[in-house]
Amino acid sequence: MSVLVLLEQRGRLRKCAFEAASAARDTARAAGVPLNALYIGQSLADETAELAGLGIAQVFACENEALKYYSNDAYVGIVEGLVRELGAQVVIGSASALGKELCASVAARLDVDLIQDCVSCAWDNGLTAVKPLYAGKVLSTVRLTGTPAMVSLRPNVVSVVRDESPVPAIVHRPMPEVSLRSVLKAVSEAAAGVVELTEAKVVVSGGRGLGGPEGWPVLKELCTALGAALGASRAAVDSGWIHHSHQVGQTGKVVCPDLYIACGISGAIQHQAGMRPAKIIVAINKDPSATIFKVCDYGIVGDLYEIVPLLTQELKETL
Amino acid sequence: MKVVVLIKRVPDTASELQVAADGKSVVTGGLKFVMSPYDEHAVELAIQLKESHGAEVVVLSAGPPETKEIIRSALAMGADSGILVDTAQLGALTCRGTARLLAAALADLGADLVVAGKQAVDDDAAQVPERVAELLGIPHASVITRFELSGTTASVDREIEGGQYTLELPLPALFTTQKGINTPRYPTLPNIMKAKKKEIREVPAAQLGLAADSLSAQATTEAMTLPRQQRLCRVIEGDNAQRVKELVRVLHMEEKVL
Numbered sequence A: 001m002s003v004l005v006l007l008e009q010r011g012r013l014r015k016c017a018f019e020a021a022s023a024a025r026d027t028a029r030a031a032g033v034p035l036n037a038l039y040i041g042q043s044l045a046d047e048t049a050e051l052a053g054l055g056i057a058q059v060f061a062c063e064n065e066a067l068k069y070y071s072n073d074a075y076v077g078i079v080e081g082l083v084r085e086l087g088a089q090v091v092i093g094s095a096s097a098l099g100k101e102l103c104a105s106v107a108a109r110l111d112v113d114l115i116q117d118c119v120s121c122a123w124d125n126g127l128t129a130v131k132p133l134y135a136g137k138v139l140s141t142v143r144l145t146g147t148p149a150m151v152s153l154r155p156n157v158v159s160v161v162r163d164e165s166p167v168p169a170i171v172h173r174p175m176p177e178v179s180l181r182s183v184l185k186a187v188s189e190a191a192a193g194v195v196e197l198t199e200a201k202v203v204v205s206g207g208r209g210l211g212g213p214e215g216w217p218v219l220k221e222l223c224t225a226l227g228a229a230l231g232a233s234r235a236a237v238d239s240g241w242i243h244h245s246h247q248v249g250q251t252g253k254v255v256c257p258d259l260y261i262a263c264g265i266s267g268a269i270q271h272q273a274g275m276r277p278a279k280i281i282v283a284i285n286k287d288p289s290a291t292i293f294k295v296c297d298y299g300i301v302g303d304l305y306e307i308v309p310l311l312t313q314e315l316k317e318t319l
Numbered sequence B: 001m002k003v004v005v006l007i008k009r010v011p012d013t014a015s016e017l018q019v020a021a022d023g024k025s026v027v028t029g030g031l032k033f034v035m036s037p038y039d040e041h042a043v044e045l046a047i048q049l050k051e052s053h054g055a056e057v058v059v060l061s062a063g064p065p066e067t068k069e070i071i072r073s074a075l076a077m078g079a080d081s082g083i084l085v086d087t088a089q090l091g092a093l094t095c096r097g098t099a100r101l102l103a104a105a106l107a108d109l110g111a112d113l114v115v116a117g118k119q120a121v122d123d124d125a126a127q128v129p130e131r132v133a134e135l136l137g138i139p140h141a142s143v144i145t146r147f148e149l150s151g152t153t154a155s156v157d158r159e160i161e162g163g164q165y166t167l168e169l170p171l172p173a174l175f176t177t178q179k180g181i182n183t184p185r186y187p188t189l190p191n192i193m194k195a196k197k198k199e200i201r202e203v204p205a206a207q208l209g210l211a212a213d214s215l216s217a218q219a220t221t222e223a224m225t226l227p228r229q230q231r232l233c234r235v236i237e238g239d240n241a242q243r244v245k246e247l248v249r250v251l252h253m254e255e256k257v258l
């Protein structure tokens, strides 16, 4: 019996890998079983030390140049094989774009239920997890009764807590034979310095109130001052002012930053769903009766083109 | 070529939700139901393949009898026929069970391509189509924003955080669609009329011959709650310079989020 955490990498281990490991350690402790980890990628070598303090007994490393990039065909069998071999009781992955796909396929292979995108999990005579439904309009507490119990954890929610535990032992796994059906032709990664929305500590979003794409430079300056990621309402996306990957909301991304600044956004229920997990919400809107002022912590009634540049200036001076 | 689209009936995204008296479910009475928005992109993709490649488009959904309404919407967009796996007689289904039902219904359809929305906006489970692909033994790619077909090979862009993978997969294969791949069309009046005559085949879940334990739930809801929503709603007053200074002060000194 053991808990297995899947460590996601994209070149380097991702932050969500450490978050999942931290949560998995707490779960394994409560269950009184060891925690193991699985790494699939090109090479873990120089990152092993970063796995100290997470209570990982052994990290199984399947390292090969051919595994550098996620491949459903190659990865699923590796995870399935190890889970079966270890008889893992709990499997915890990350609810990232690729992590969700991996977990779904593995759960199907193992023929067990899986709860994706949980905001927490705990051990209480079995695994329980808190799962947002309807983009977070409802929170559900679920008990998993399959073996293994499988969850994926939402990035940027769990904080990484380290303890005194040592660097885990590495167990090298052989590269399995796989026939690839899906062929990776190209990978494009974010430009350096661009903060990913779902992982950002601060998000600045713009809506129809920008009046046109010419508003983004104004918001981007605020983003730069804050190290923030740029979000958008659906109205801004559907107007063709910005790529859909920036959309926040029920049919966009659910973000969980410490600070969310909504500029020229009215606060429709679908938008609220995406920003709800934010710790503090600030609204800048020229209409004092806009819904956003009922669902924010701090509001400024005014023209964003006057307020935002002043705010950027003030932040530059203060921080 | 045959394209099967998996769709789901969900509450309209504008719905205000309440937890039912049992504390474990959502009150559904009085809610408006629609096709899950991401599924509309899958239907649109299929209809475009009908227009470009003469594909036959079949819409498949598992759900209560009312699901026929959203199947009808897909037919009005241009799909050829529909299949409803009626789950009214089944107990609570989890994704594992739903995927088994859909895979069983797909088994003898001979689909060259299966498409579905990247997630349904009710349970946000993001796994049923991937499970179906696994059960059918066909390759898949999730969250695609581009699809191109040449011969029996599909070339797709798959979204990842801050970037994308470009993949090639041989058909038969399954894909889940993300916003950005296309703009779902609105049904025209003539098409709405035509849809009324199109066939929706109803398959009671029991007819699919699945063992009870392959549909049983391994995840049970213990409680549902509405998230605590206590926001300060403090509107900061003063002239612009004063307000901005005060905002930065509270965020920095009081809330400590800077």
Ligand SMILES: Cc1cc2nc3c(=O)[nH]c(=O)nc-3n(C[C@H](O)[C@H](O)[C@H](O)COP(=O)(O)OP(=O)(O)OC[C@H]3O[C@@H](n4cnc5c(N)ncnc54)[C@H](O)[C@@H]3O)c2cc1C
Pocket (backbone or CB within 6 Å): A206, A207, A208, A209, A210, A211, A232, A233, A234, A235, A236, A247, A248, A249, A250, A251, A252, A253, A263, A264, A265, A266, A267, A268, A269, A270, A271, A274, A284, A285, A286, A287, A290, A302, A303, A304, A305, B013, B037
């Ligand atoms: C199926 C479905 C799914 C949806 N999913 C999403 C989703 O995921 N995300 C999402 O955001 N929406 C979603 N929506 C759309 C949602 O209902 C709203 O239409 C949308 O959020 C409105 O965007 P907005 O606030 O930018 O625009 P508006 O509602 O038009 O608001 C613009 C605001 O800007 C203010 N303003 C104008 N000029 C200025 C200025 N110079 N300075 C300051 N303020 C100004 C106005 O007072 C107004 O409050 C969805 C809708 C449907 C039907």
